Amino acid sequence: xxxxxxxxxxxxxxxxxxxxxxxxxxxxxxxxxxxxxxxxxxxxxxxxxxxxxxxxxxxxxxxxxxxxxxxxxxxxxxxxxxxxxxxxxxxxxxxxxxxxxxxxxxxxxxxxxxxxxxxxxxxxxxxxxxxxxxxxxxxxxxxxxxxxxxxxxxxxxxxxxxxxxxxxxxxxxxxxxxxxxxxxxxxxxxxxxxxxxxxxxxxxxxxxxxxxxxxxxxxxxxxxxxxxxxxxxxxxxxxxxxx
Numbered sequence: 001x002x003x004x005x006x007x008x009x010x011x012x013x014x015x016x017x018x019x020x021x022x023x024x025x026x027x028x029x030x031x032x033x034x035x036x037x038x039x040x041x042x043x044x045x046x047x048x049x050x051x052x053x054x055x056x057x058x059x060x061x062x063x064x065x066x067x068x069x070x071x072x073x074x075x076x077x078x079x080x081x082x083x084x085x086x087x088x089x090x091x092x093x094x095x096x097x098x099x100x101x102x103x104x105x106x107x108x109x110x111x112x113x114x115x116x117x118x119x120x121x122x123x124x125x126x127x128x129x130x131x132x133x134x135x136x137x138x139x140x141x142x143x144x145x146x147x148x149x150x151x152x153x154x155x156x157x158x159x160x161x162x163x164x165x166x167x168x169x170x171x172x173x174x175x176x177x178x179x180x181x182x183x184x185x186x187x188x189x190x191x192x193x194x195x196x197x198x199x200x201x202x203x204x205x206x207x208x209x210x211x212x213x214x215x216x217x218x219x220x221x222x223x224x225x226x227x228x229x230x231x232x233x234x235x236x237x238x239x240x241x242x243x
Contacts (some may be wrong), residue, residue, distance in 0.1 A: 067192075079192035083224060084182060085231040086196040092240045093174035106166055110159040117152045124148060181237040185230055194230070197221045 043049075051059040062069050069077035128141045135141075182194050197220055204215035232242045 080190060081193045081195065082186065082189070082191045082228050082230045083195050083197045083221060084178075084234050085199060085229070086178065087198065088231055088243060089178050089181075089235055089238060089240060090171070090174055092235075093177060093238065094170055096174075099170045099174070103163070103166060103170070106163060110162065114152070114156065114159065117148075117155060121145075121148050121152065177238065178234070181234045182230075184237050185233045189230070189233075191230070195221070197224070199229070 047062070049061045051061065053059060059070055064077055067077045067079065124145060128145075131138055131141055185191070186194055198215075198218050200219055200222060204212055206212040206215055235242045
């Protein structure tokens with residue numbers, strides 16, 4: 001075979017190879033290669049992902065109820081978390097007209113009773129103001145008077161207890177309303193766990209060292225992403241003004 005023939009044949013083969021590459025590129029397409037490149041940015045779908053560790057320690061990750069799980073235990077899975085400044089919501093909740101009216105109604109009732117007892121004591125004092133120490137009835141009068149004073153003090157203690165119990169009931173009811181609002185917001189945002197917290201930037205407003213230490217202990221979270229604070233959303237759910 002002459003050199004000229006070899007050149008012609010090799011040239012034809014080169015052209016044929018180029019044509020085949022062009023056909024393949026058009027058949028599978030530049031878009032096919034681009035799609036393959038794009039698919040490299042995603043993994044799966046897959047039932048599980050096994051990660052190798054030291055000493056052949058394997059970690060198997062699975063999707064369990066929409067959460068990343070690494071064992072069959074209920075606690076061995078990832079949960080989404082958020083935070084709520086409870087104090088910011090509780091204050092306005094306790095200022096609701098319902099609570100204020102209930103407290104005022106009971107306070108007025110107890111004050112009226114105390115005034116009635118005070119009037120009775122005052123009338124008894126005026127009735128026996130002229131009695132002398134040597135009067136045979138003096139001991140009986142003093143005993144009656146002391147008993148009246150003692151009953152008034154017992155009534156005041158009982159009144160304070162009732163007011164305290166009502167205030168405690170209001171706090172619990174407000175807390176239940178807060179929790180219900182948190183449940184709604186958490187369900188809407190697919191949040192599993194919500195912690196109460198006080199923002200680290202809030203002032204302590206402490207008057208003495210013990211109050212300052214209480215402020216430190218109450219701030220259970222030292223650092224957190226601000227987007228995990230759902231206090232404003234909870235306030236809006238409670239129809240409270242966002243501060």
